[in-house]
Amino acid sequence: MKKRSLIPILYIAFLMLPIYWLVAMSFKTTNEILSGFSLFPQTFTLDNYITIFTDPTWYWGYINSITYVTLNTVLSVCVALPAAYAFSRYRFLGDKQLFFWLLTNRMAPAAVFALPFFQLYSSIQLFDTYLAVALAHTLFNVPLAVWILEGFMRGIPKELDETAYVDGYSFPRFFVTIFLPNIKAGVGVAAFFCFMFSWVEMLLAKTLTAVEAKPIAAVMTRTASSAGYELGLLAAAGTLTIIPGAIVIWFVRNYIARGFAMGRV
Amino acid sequence: MRTENQKAWFFVLPVLALVAFNALIPMMTVVNYSVQETFGNNQFFWEGLGWFEQILRSDRFQAALGRQFLFTALILMIEVPLGIIVALSMPRKGFWVPVCLVLMALPMLIPWNVVGSMWNIFTLPQIGLLGYFLNDVLGINYDMTQQPISAWITVVVMDVWHWTSLVVLLCYAGLVSIPDAYYQAAKIDGASPWSVFRYIQLPKMKTVLTIAVLLRFMDSFNIYTEPFVLTGGGPGNSTTLLSIDLVKIALGQFDLGPAAAMSLIYFAITLLVSWVFYTLMTKDDAP
Numbered sequence: 212m213k214k215r216s217l218i219p220i221l222y223i224a225f226l227m228l229p230i231y232w233l234v235a236m237s238f239k240t241t242n243e244i245l246s247g248f249s250l251f252p253q254t255f256t257l258d259n260y261i262t263i264f265t266d267p268t269w270y271w272g273y274i275n276s277i278t279y280v281t282l283n284t285v286l287s288v289c290v291a292l293p294a295a296y297a298f299s300r301y302r303f304l305g306d307k308q309l310f311f312w313l314l315t316n317r318m319a320p321a322a323v324f325a326l327p328f329f330q331l332y333s334s335i336q337l338f339d340t341y342l343a344v345a346l347a348h349t350l351f352n353v354p355l356a357v358w359i360l361e362g363f364m365r366g367i368p369k370e371l372d373e374t375a376y377v378d379g380y381s382f383p384r385f386f387v388t389i390f391l392p393n394i395k396a397g398v399g400v401a402a403f404f405c406f407m408f409s410w411v412e413m414l415l416a417k418t419l420t421a422v423e424a425k426p427i428a429a430v431m432t433r434t435a436s437s438a439g440y441e442l443g444l445l446a447a448a449g450t451l452t453i454i455p456g457a458i459v460i461w462f463v464r465n466y467i468a469r470g471f472a473m474g475r476v
Numbered sequence: 477m478r479t480e481n482q483k484a485w486f487f488v489l490p491v492l493a494l495v496a497f498n499a500l501i502p503m504m505t506v507v508n509y510s511v512q513e514t515f516g517n518n519q520f521f522w523e524g525l526g527w528f529e530q531i532l533r534s535d536r537f538q539a540a541l542g543r544q545f546l547f548t549a550l551i552l553m554i555e556v557p558l559g560i561i562v563a564l565s566m567p568r569k570g571f572w573v574p575v576c577l578v579l580m581a582l583p584m585l586i587p588w589n590v591v592g593s594m595w596n597i598f599t600l601p602q603i604g605l606l607g608y609f610l611n612d613v614l615g616i617n618y619d620m621t622q623q624p625i626s627a628w629i630t631v632v633v634m635d636v637w638h639w640t641s642l643v644v645l646l647c648y649a650g651l652v653s654i655p656d657a658y659y660q661a662a663k664i665d666g667a668s669p670w671s672v673f674r675y676i677q678l679p680k681m682k683t684v685l686t687i688a689v690l691l692r693f694m695d696s697f698n699i700y701t702e703p704f705v706l707t708g709g710g711p712g713n714s715t716t717l718l719s720i721d722l723v724k725i726a727l728g729q730f731d732l733g734p735a736a737a738m739s740l741i742y743f744a745i746t747l748l749v750s751w752v753f754y755t756l757m758t759k760d761d762a763p
Contacts, residue, residue: 218565222644223579226637229598230582232605236597248608290490297487302478309488311754316499318750320698322719323739326726327502350498353491413589413701414723428589442597449590456585457578464574467581467645 230453236446244442259447269448272427275341276410277455279424282345284405287352288360288398295360296386300369313354324350325418332419339421347415352405359404363397396466403463410456427452509736527737537738539713540721541745544697547717550632551639551696556689558636559643564677566648577648580641592705595634620707624714631703631715638702639692646688650681690753697746718742 236244237259238252263269297303298310328347329338337343371393375385391398413428420426431448460467510527531537567573586594601607601619610618620626654676662672700719703709709716709724716724722742726735 215565216567218562219567219576222562222640223576226580226583226641228605229594229637232598233594244603248602248612250605286494290494293487294491297484300478301481301484303480303482303484306484309492311751313491313495314754315747315750316495318694318698318746319499319743320700320719320722320739320746322698322700322722322726323506323743324502325723326732326735327505330505331501346494347498349494353495357491407585411585411587413587428587431589431593442603445593446597449586449593452587452590453582453585457582460578460581460585464578467577 233446234450236442237450239443239446241441241443256443259443260451262444263447263451268430272425272430273451275420275424276416276426276428279341279344279348279416279426280406280409282341283348283352283409284402286345287349287356287405288402290349291353291356291360291401292391292398295357295364296390298357298361299364300372310357313357317351317354319350321351321412321414325414328415329418338419339423341424343419344416344424344426345409347419348409348412351412352408355404355408356401359401360394360397363394363400367393399463400466403459403467406459407456506736506739509732510740511733513733527733528741531734531737531741536721537741540716540718543714543716544718547632547699548693548696551635552689552692554632554636555640555643555692556685559640559688560647560681560685562640562644563647563651564673566644568652577645580644583638584641588701589705591634591638592702595630595637595702595706599630622711624711627707627711627715631706634702634706635696635699639695642691643685643688646684647681650684651677654680686753686756690750693753694746694750697749 235250235252238255238257239249240254240256240258243249243253298306324347332338332343332347337346367390371389372385375389380389413426416426417429417432420429427448431445511524512522513526566576583591596604598604599607599618599620601611607618610616617623618626620630658676659672662676667675698719699717700723703715703717704720704723707715709720719742722735722738725731725738
């Protein structure tokens with residue numbers, strides 16, 4: 212048993228090493244970083260974090276990112292719920308083709324969409340707004356949410372629906388008060404994935420914003436190039452981007468494995 | 477069983493409208509550009525299939541495509557077996573399970589440009605942990621900005637670090653769904669660990685493994701941000717993968733025609749390979 216647990220321990224150590232290095236860097240002064248190698252911060256400093264929390268360009272980067280990510284998550288899950296219900300319960304003309312077409316959007320390289328998205332959202336006056344990024348990210352999040360929710364809904368026996376109708380429930384009332392509580396875990400997992408993919412995607416988010424809705428990534432790129440390579444600051448900003456993900460994953464930890472399998476195990 | 481009901485279309489309508497807006501209009505823009513030539517000033521000339529022919533024949537595209545396939549093949553060959561091994565050796569129940577799962581999922585929740593920066597800081601010679609260890613402790617000459625081999629290894633290791641957990645989590649989900657009775661039966665029959673894996677665990681993991689391979693294929697084939705931030709496609713063109721090349725042409729040189737033609741070829745390749753996986757995946761679960 213001892214020997215077997217060695218593999219996960221080594222694997223997790225491999226995962227944690229670069230993260231440790233990022234966090235360690237964020238507590239070092241620029242001087243210390245450039246003067247040579249040190250495994251632990253010698254002169255422990257919080258300056259990098261103080262800069263981020265006092266400079267509006269920095270902290271607004273985080274607020275912007277979190278705003279469009281939340282907007283996207285709510286939007287994606289809300290439109291995906293009825294669609295997933297339809298796919299899991301009914302057969303209709305072109306259902307399979309539609310499902311596959313939805314999935315193809317998950318396969319499209321984001322780089323392909325960068326320029327047309329820029330033109331599309333500029334022409335409808337949404338360029339540089341939260342809504343633009345939130346809508347653009349539905350391209351890959353809605354298909355994913357439909358896929359996950361459909362997997363979870365399939366696990367709920369159809370008798371539940373039928374019993375509710377016999378008991379005189381209307382469809383909306385049944386859906387909200389009976390069906391939704393039954394797929395709570397699925398909704399949580401779908402929301403988690405939407406949050407995750409919207410949070411980590413940066414190419415489209417950067418292309419669709421300029422000043423008002425600029426994501427944290429754009430702020431970081433600017434620092435990396437203009438401020439003469441302030442590695443400590445960059446590391447601190449990077450460390451802070453890990454935190455929202457770590458928080459949301461804690462909420463779904465018990466369903467995470469099943470969620471990654473899209474409810475299909 | 478699912479019942480026939482055409483009214484179900486009303487349920488899919490919002491999704492359809494949203495995705496159509498996001499997918500069809502940009503796609504039409506791309507198709508439009510791909511058959512035209514422009515010299516600026518919004519003047520366009522019909523070009524036919526010229527761009528497609530030019531792209532398909534150009535050495536630059538073929539080289540980028542070759543690098544892309546090599547990268548994706550390496551990724552799948554490393555991440556899938558490694559993911560299976562880690563998933564098999566993980567504890568099945570107890571306090572450590574959620575801790576393991578959360579820690580393993582962590583790399584996937586880091587924004588992609590931060591992943592690139594993080595690995596950049598990690599591998600800097602003299603300053604970074606890995607760069608220092610390889611150069612000054614082991615005496616290996618390693619510099620990602622100068623040597624194509626080092627750059628390739630770094631990009632591949634970075635992706636293994638970033639995405640192997642996806643395979644682990646999927647396989648793990650398949651493994652925990654196996655009832656204990658199966659293992660007890662295997663024990664009574666005196667089955668070797670290999671036959672337990674081959675005849676009990678692997679069949680149970682088949683569906684999730686297909687999802688894992690499909691997702692890993694799609695995402696590694698479309699990868700852009702991480703290698704772009706890490707190496708910028710260099711040294712030279714050695715790590716310029718398809719997406720990086722595409723963005724260079726489209727947003728860097730503003731050659732809209734060739735970029736659009738390349739986008740469509742690129743998308744078609746991704747679609748074709750994914751479709752093969754998808755048909756394999758849904759073959760068994762007929763409605």
